Amino acid sequence: MMGPVLAACLLIILSTAWISQANEALCKKDGGVCSCNNNKNSVDCSYKKLTAIPSNIPADTKKLELGYNKLSKLSPKAFHHLSKLTYLSLDYNQLQALPIGVFDQLVNLTDLRLNRNQLTSLPSGIFDKLTKLTILWLNVNKLQSLPHGVFDKLTELKTLYLQNNQLPRVPEGVFDSLLNLNTLDLDTNPWDCSCRDILYLRNWIREKQGNVSNIEAAECAVGNKAVLDITEKDAASDCVSPNTTTAIPTSTTTPASVIYDDIHEIKVPQENFQKFLGYQEPDHLPTQPQCLMSISGYLGLMMSLMLTSAAILYVFHFLKKA
Numbered sequence: 217m218m219g220p221v222l223a224a225c226l227l228i229i230l231s232t233a234w235i236s237q238a239n240e241a242l243c244k245k246d247g248g249v250c251s252c253n254n255n256k257n258s259v260d261c262s263y264k265k266l267t268a269i270p271s272n273i274p275a276d277t278k279k280l281e282l283g284y285n286k287l288s289k290l291s292p293k294a295f296h297h298l299s300k301l302t303y304l305s306l307d308y309n310q311l312q313a314l315p316i317g318v319f320d321q322l323v324n325l326t327d328l329r330l331n332r333n334q335l336t337s338l339p340s341g342i343f344d345k346l347t348k349l350t351i352l353w354l355n356v357n358k359l360q361s362l363p364h365g366v367f368d369k370l371t372e373l374k375t376l377y378l379q380n381n382q383l384p385r386v387p388e389g390v391f392d393s394l395l396n397l398n399t400l401d402l403d404t405n406p407w408d409c410s411c412r413d414i415l416y417l418r419n420w421i422r423e424k425q426g427n428v429s430n431i432e433a434a435e436c437a438v439g440n441k442a443v444l445d446i447t448e449k450d451a452a453s454d455c456v457s458p459n460t461t462t463a464i465p466t467s468t469t470t471p472a473s474v475i476y477d478d479i480h481e482i483k484v485p486q487e488n489f490q491k492f493l494g495y496q497e498p499d500h501l502p503t504q505p506q507c508l509m510s511i512s513g514y515l516g517l518m519m520s521l522m523l524t525s526a527a528i529l530y531v532f533h534f535l536k537k538a
């Protein structure tokens with residue numbers, strides 16, 4: 217009865233030891249998957265079909281490439297030890313949501329690439345610590361709204377890519393802090409030009425035309441009219457109260473909290489073992505403490521068997537003598 221459990225336990229202990237050793241190798245030269253340029257503090261893990269961010273990315277990394285992988289969620293603390301980053305690419309992945317505060321330590325980041333994901337919304341304040349950001353890529357996602365004030369701290373931003381999303385409107389004042397902006401792509405969004413709240417965007421485009429390139433390419437969803445050209449009469453409807461554009465839709469806040477819980481509930485050795493064998497359900501496997509208990513139980517049983525047989529032999533021996 218002990219045999220299969222013991223075998224499973226030994227396998228678990230050996231494989232987690234093997235995996236934690238494998239996890240230490242990040243760079244190709246050590247047997248890892250990423251290309252590392254230690255002098256330039258850059259780590260390139262792009263095009264690797266990764267579903268999780270490799271562990272042990274050095275804390276002094278400045279440039280981290282994670283683009284062209286299969287990342288679908290991030291741990292809230294994924295980058296918290298990487299405060300030296302100036303460049304982070306997460307483009308061409310499958311991210312559906314970003315956890316709150318995931319970029320909060322990246323105070324020196326200048327280039328953030330989130331384009332070509334599946335983002336439908338952004339958490340409020342997600343870029344608030346990125347005061348040195350000069351270029352932000354959010355194009356080719358499924359953004360349906362932007363949180364109020366989402367770019368307010370990005371005073372150094374020069375380029376913002378928002379094209380190819382699902383935005384019908386932006387919150388009033390959303391671009392007002394971007395005093396260094398020189399390029400903003402807004403095209404290929406379904407701008408709703410029948411609503412009064414589009415007039416903020418129209419007025420901003422009119423004001424910045426000539427100073428910020430590409431903004432005039434924003435077109436209304438209906439009628440092929442440029443946002444720049446819409447009249448007060450076109451935009452006469454009171455579609456939404458100004459605050460409904462600021463709220464994060466409940467349908468997108470739920471997955472974010474689920475993601476958060478998932479990551480915190482999985483125990484790390486178990487997770488490694490699961491990944492290693494491709495298991496989906498950790499419930500069927502004993503945990504390491506259980507293994508240790510079962511092994512010590514097994515050893516204890518063997519020991520007591522030996523002691524008992526020794527005692528019996530001794531008694532026999534004694535009886536024989538007497």
Ligand SMILES: *[C@@H]1O[C@H](CO)[C@@H](O)[C@H](O)[C@H]1NC(C)=O
Pocket residue numbers: 299300323324
């Ligand atoms: C950010 O960059 C500045 C200037 O290079 C440096 O002094 C500072 O230590 C950096 N901050 C972090 C958290 O690395």
Ligand SMILES: *[C@@H]1O[C@H](CO)[C@@H](O)[C@H](O)[C@H]1NC(C)=O
Pocket residue numbers: 423424427
């Ligand atoms: C346009 O850019 C120039 C030079 O950077 C600046 O002086 C001017 O205030 C800007 N105009 C607007 C409307 O932002």
Ligand SMILES: *[C@@H]1O[C@H](CO)[C@@H](O)[C@H](O)[C@H]1NC(C)=O
Pocket residue numbers: 457458459
């Ligand atoms: C909209 O939100 C702002 C700030 O969040 C608040 O001050 C204001 O009272 C709200 N307006 C309405 C109509 O709810």
